[in-house]
Amino acid sequence: MHEIRNFSIIAHIDHGKSTLADRMIQKTGLVDERKFRDQILDTMDIERERGITIKSQAITLPYTNDENKEFELNLIDTPGHVDFSYEVSRALASCEGVLLLIDASQGVEAQTLANLFAAMEHDLEIIPVINKIDLPSADIDRVKEQIEIDLGLDSDLAVLCSAKDGTGIEDVLEAITKHIPPPKGRADEPLTALIFDAHYDPFRGTVVSCRIFSGKIRPGDTMRLMSNNATYKVEEVGVFRLTREPRDSLSAGEVGYILAGIKNVSDTKIGDTITLHSKPAAKPLPGFKKVKPVVFSSIYPVASDEYQSLVDALEKYKLNDAALVYQKDSSAALGMGFRCGFLGLLHLEIVQERLEREFGQSIIMTSPTVQYRFLLTNGETITIDNPIYYPDPVTIQKSFEPYIKASIYTPERYMGAIMDLCSERRGTNSKFHCPTPGRLEIQFDMPLAEVIYDFYDRLKTVTQGYGSFDYDLLDYRENDLVKLDILLNGEKVDALAQIVHRDRARTRALVACERLKEEIPRHLFKIAIQGAIGGTIIARSTISPFRKDVTAKCYGGDITRKRKLLEKQKKGKKRMKMIGSVSIPQSAFVAVLKSDSK
Amino acid sequence: MSSPGLYIHVPFCRSKCPYCAFYSIASASLILRWLNAFREEISYYKGHFDEFDSLYLGGGTPTFLEVRDLAGMMEQIFTHFDFARDTEITIEANPCDLTREKAKSLMDLGFNRISLGVQSFEDNELSFLGRRHTSMQSKKALMDLRSFGFENIGVDLIYGFEGQTLEGWVKTLKQAIEFKPEHLSCYQLTIEKKTLFGRLNEKGMLTPPDEEKERIFFLATSNFLKDHGYMHYEISNFARNDSLISRHNCKYWHHVPYLGLGPSAHSFQNSTRRWNIGSVKKYCEMLEGGRAPIGGYENLTEEQLSLEKVSLGLRTKQGLDLKKIPRNPELNNMLLRLQDSGFLKIINDRILPTRKGFLVADSLPLYLV
Numbered sequence: 001m002h003e004i005r006n007f008s009i010i011a012h013i014d015h016g017k018s019t020l021a022d023r024m025i026q027k028t029g030l031v032d033e034r035k036f037r038d039q040i041l042d043t044m045d046i047e048r049e050r051g052i053t054i055k056s057q058a059i060t061l062p063y064t065n066d067e068n069k070e071f072e073l074n075l076i077d078t079p080g081h082v083d084f085s086y087e088v089s090r091a092l093a094s095c096e097g098v099l100l101l102i103d104a105s106q107g108v109e110a111q112t113l114a115n116l117f118a119a120m121e122h123d124l125e126i127i128p129v130i131n132k133i134d135l136p137s138a139d140i141d142r143v144k145e146q147i148e149i150d151l152g153l154d155s156d157l158a159v160l161c162s163a164k165d166g167t168g169i170e171d172v173l174e175a176i177t178k179h180i181p182p183p184k185g186r187a188d189e190p191l192t193a194l195i196f197d198a199h200y201d202p203f204r205g206t207v208v209s210c211r212i213f214s215g216k217i218r219p220g221d222t223m224r225l226m227s228n229n230a231t232y233k234v235e236e237v238g239v240f241r242l243t244r245e246p247r248d249s250l251s252a253g254e255v256g257y258i259l260a261g262i263k264n265v266s267d268t269k270i271g272d273t274i275t276l277h278s279k280p281a282a283k284p285l286p287g288f289k290k291v292k293p294v295v296f297s298s299i300y301p302v303a304s305d306e307y308q309s310l311v312d313a314l315e316k317y318k319l320n321d322a323a324l325v326y327q328k329d330s331s332a333a334l335g336m337g338f339r340c341g342f343l344g345l346l347h348l349e350i351v352q353e354r355l356e357r358e359f360g361q362s363i364i365m366t367s368p369t370v371q372y373r374f375l376l377t378n379g380e381t382i383t384i385d386n387p388i389y390y391p392d393p394v395t396i397q398k399s400f401e402p403y404i405k406a407s408i409y410t411p412e413r414y415m416g417a418i419m420d421l422c423s424e425r426r427g428t429n430s431k432f433h434c435p436t437p438g439r440l441e442i443q444f445d446m447p448l449a450e451v452i453y454d455f456y457d458r459l460k461t462v463t464q465g466y467g468s469f470d471y472d473l474l475d476y477r478e479n480d481l482v483k484l485d486i487l488l489n490g491e492k493v494d495a496l497a498q499i500v501h502r503d504r505a506r507t508r509a510l511v512a513c514e515r516l517k518e519e520i521p522r523h524l525f526k527i528a529i530q531g532a533i534g535g536t537i538i539a540r541s542t543i544s545p546f547r548k549d550v551t552a553k554c555y556g557g558d559i560t561r562k563r564k565l566l567e568k569q570k571k572g573k574k575r576m577k578m579i580g581s582v583s584i585p586q587s588a589f590v591a592v593l594k595s596d597s598k
Numbered sequence: 599m600s601s602p603g604l605y606i607h608v609p610f611c612r613s614k615c616p617y618c619a620f621y622s623i624a625s626a627s628l629i630l631r632w633l634n635a636f637r638e639e640i641s642y643y644k645g646h647f648d649e650f651d652s653l654y655l656g657g658g659t660p661t662f663l664e665v666r667d668l669a670g671m672m673e674q675i676f677t678h679f680d681f682a683r684d685t686e687i688t689i690e691a692n693p694c695d696l697t698r699e700k701a702k703s704l705m706d707l708g709f710n711r712i713s714l715g716v717q718s719f720e721d722n723e724l725s726f727l728g729r730r731h732t733s734m735q736s737k738k739a740l741m742d743l744r745s746f747g748f749e750n751i752g753v754d755l756i757y758g759f760e761g762q763t764l765e766g767w768v769k770t771l772k773q774a775i776e777f778k779p780e781h782l783s784c785y786q787l788t789i790e791k792k793t794l795f796g797r798l799n800e801k802g803m804l805t806p807p808d809e810e811k812e813r814i815f816f817l818a819t820s821n822f823l824k825d826h827g828y829m830h831y832e833i834s835n836f837a838r839n840d841s842l843i844s845r846h847n848c849k850y851w852h853h854v855p856y857l858g859l860g861p862s863a864h865s866f867q868n869s870t871r872r873w874n875i876g877s878v879k880k881y882c883e884m885l886e887g888g889r890a891p892i893g894g895y896e897n898l899t900e901e902q903l904s905l906e907k908v909s910l911g912l913r914t915k916q917g918l919d920l921k922k923i924p925r926n927p928e929l930n931n932m933l934l935r936l937q938d939s940g941f942l943k944i945i946n947d948r949i950l951p952t953r954k955g956f957l958v959a960d961s962l963p964l965y966l967v
Contacts, residue, residue: 524936524941524958524961546958546961547813547957547958548809548810548812548957548958549957549958549959549960549961550816550833550957550958550959550960551788552785552786552787552833552834553785553788553834554850554851554913555847555850556850556856556863557862559850559864559871560864560871560873562909562960563902563905563906563909566905566909566963567902567905569961569964570905570964573964581932581935
């Protein structure tokens with residue numbers, strides 16, 4: 001018989017999580033060298049390109065340790081971005097231990113800390129793993145010191161490795177078998193299984209990834225989702241190798257998948273508990289919550305006759321992304337489309353990229369916004385996630401916007417730059433903490449709206465890549481919020497409107513006008529871009545018309561060349577949105593939020 | 599206007615000019631072989647075209663050929679193709695080739711129109727442009743041509759390059775009109791990729807004029823020549839009157855059929871555009887091997903034809919027939935808007951570009967189709 005170990009890897013982006021996972025898969029002989037594809041756990045192109053893992057997934061690794069004991073090691077992969085912190089928490093809840101992966105040259109980062117605290121909350125055994133020890137800039141002693149002082153962990157437990165060249169992988173596997181406790185829970189109790197992931201298989205429907213805490217599940221059982229009491233007939237259970245491997249059953253302690261003819265991924269909720277209909281558990285596993293979108297944006301087809309195609313694409317996309325919510329929407333400027341809610345900016349970008357790349361859609365996304373609340377003079381409170389629905393200003397008694405606690409982890413020398421950035425983004429109530437000499441953790445209360453666009457990019461810029469950032473939603477706070485309208489040649493473009501703080505309205509309007517000036521190509525006509533609050537123009541910029549572009553010669557061979565160029569330009573123009581007589585490129589709708597300092 | 603035109607591309611030059619993207623080689627060694635191959639090429643098209651009413655020898659530098667070679671070519675051409683009685687017969691000439699004898703023999707060979715590559719009357723500009731002749735040679739050539747009785751002389755000029763002042767350019771124009779040419783082609787310098795200028799520009803070693811300077815030069819050219827009795831009938835072309843418009847070149851702009859012979863020459867007939875291989879050597883090899891020297895062709899769809907009609911039409915004074923533009927719901931508003939903004943006029947169902955329209959003729963079609 002084999003023993004089971006369930007573990008996850010916590011790491012900052014770029015600290016080498018995927019490479020380590022790959023090495024472990026290789027070392028345990030799950031795949032031979034020839035078939036080995038780099039970074040197996042990241043199966044989607046976008047993730048591969050960005051070097052981050054978005055959807056959590058699991059893999060079961062067979063391993064015999066140096067005491068000749070046989071193990072099944074279940075590696076549960078976690079998403080590595082702040083947008084997906086709830087998914088991370090559910091993945092962690094499915095483990096008994098984690099590998100805390102730290103880059104030997106970069107040291108501990110804020111995001112790692114956030115996930116580490118989550119792991120501590122779940123009482124998980126933590127094994128520090130110092131990676132990239134082959135780098136010339138590796139400073140193992142300093143990282144060990146951080147582990148002791150900053151994290152309060154025993155640095156003697158730390159395993160040294162280089163996932164890139166394969167050094168120390170055996171030590172990592174041994175440490176897992178020796179330091180992470182085996183799962184508890186009995187197979188003869190009622191079934192409780194925690195859903196930590198779900199993805200869509202076009203042939204089999206939803207593939208539910210889960211950790212069995214107690215009981216047993218077999219094909220033929222009728223399972224029940226405890227959040228909504230929906231029942232499904234179990235068709236297949238098994239574990240994840242490189243592909244799905246069916247088993248007769250899954251029992252307490254095991255990690256695997258369930259197929260039960262569930263049509264939509266959104267029918268299953270991450271964090272929900274599965275039990276058996278015939279012998280249900282008394283209560284679900286703790287920690288279930290519905291994931292709520294925090295960032296909103298509208299999606300429109302570039303050409304209005306592509307609306308139906310967008311409808312189909314969104315339906316298909318949604319099969320595999322339970323976190324995306326959307327509903328029909330329409331804009332005077334952009335026509336029919338969808339208002340969508342996302343977990344965060346990264347999530348938004350992933351949706352945009354996948355719709356374009358995998359589903360061949362040509363879409364316009366409007367600038368992202370958060371959910372605002374308004375207390376009206378009639379006592380009613382309304383919540384809006386789209387500037388179009390900003391209420392008549394005379395009816396507004398109070399306005400509120402969501403705040404976050406932003407944690408920034410940075411080398412000390414960037415403190416000034418970060419303070420500037422955060423106060424520019426309306427950060428208040430700053431707190432400092434100095435975990436190790438030379439490193440600084442800064443916390444701010446900040447409006448969520450201020451970080452949803454390019455805060456992270458800006459932070460990276462002002463800290464030359466060293467700063468990292470994590471956030472938690474705090475609460476709603478009262479602020480003076482106004483609607484900033486953008487007019488093109490005197491015509492209001494609803495899709496370009498934003499809700500902004502009154503004190504920042506002029507700055508934001510100027511930025512928006514400048515950005516649009518850069519994004520919109522010159523036309524034959526002058527284009528006036530104006531920012532306005534109510535009827536008052538507070539910013540403007542002008543795109544001067546081009547006045548000469550004609551090429552001198554057009555004889556035999558030039559004609560074909562010229563026509564081909566025109567055909568190309570015509571195609572390019574089709575991808576732009578005509579508003580009045582102005583052609584606006586897709587990028588302009590999001591660019592209005594970009595800050596100016598590069 | 600619907601009779602076809604015949605174009606012969608003579609792919610030889612004494613030396614390559616740094617701005618010129620037309621295909622030619624700066625060597626005389628292949629001339630004889632090419633002449634033989636050319637004879638072969640003619641045989642492929644005998645009887646395929648109606649009577650031509652224009653013949654145009656361009657290049658390259660046709661006058662780089664010896665008179666006897668030109669005579670041989672003309673004989674072949676007139677033997678195998680039919681021409682209308684009043685055919686416009688043009689040769690592009692380089693002032694440095696035009697000795698009195700050669701100038702005279704052009705008349706004997708049957709040419710009735712000369713397009714003289716003067717480019718500039720400023721010697722420093724001529725050397726910037728890599729021309730081997732002086733302004734004196736150009737003037738002498740113009741006087742000689744007149745004295746031998748040429749009544750249709752076109753002067754080709756280039757302007758709008760770095761360092762050139764508007765005064766310098768107008769000075770060149772003034773000297774040009776002193777010879778009362780029937781036709782003027784004034785080409786604003788385009789930096790073409792596959793030329794020496796193109797390579798220099800890529801390396802940042804040229805400073806082409808900005809858009810505003812180009813615009814001012816263009817308008818000044820148009821104004822000056824208009825004031826001196828020329829009509830601006832195409833972006834870069836001016837003529838004393840309607841009958842002196844280049845009949846041959848107009849065929850390119852109105853989808854009239856034309857046959858192009860010689861390396862890299864283009865032909866157009868029945869919605870098909872075809873081009874010859876752009877290499878003298880390959881051209882000869884193919885013909886010697888019994889094959890037509892075709893480099894490629896395209897069959898234009900209705901949509902492509904109409905896109906070309908719009909884009910070419912907007913480059914000429916005649917403009918285009920409103921009915922030739924595919925209907926779209928925005929068209930009428932856009933036409934009115936463009937008319938109000940002074941880019942075009944709509945008269946008798948024709949869209950006529952204004953000079954302001956000429957200036958933006960590259961993008962104007964995008965607003966209509």
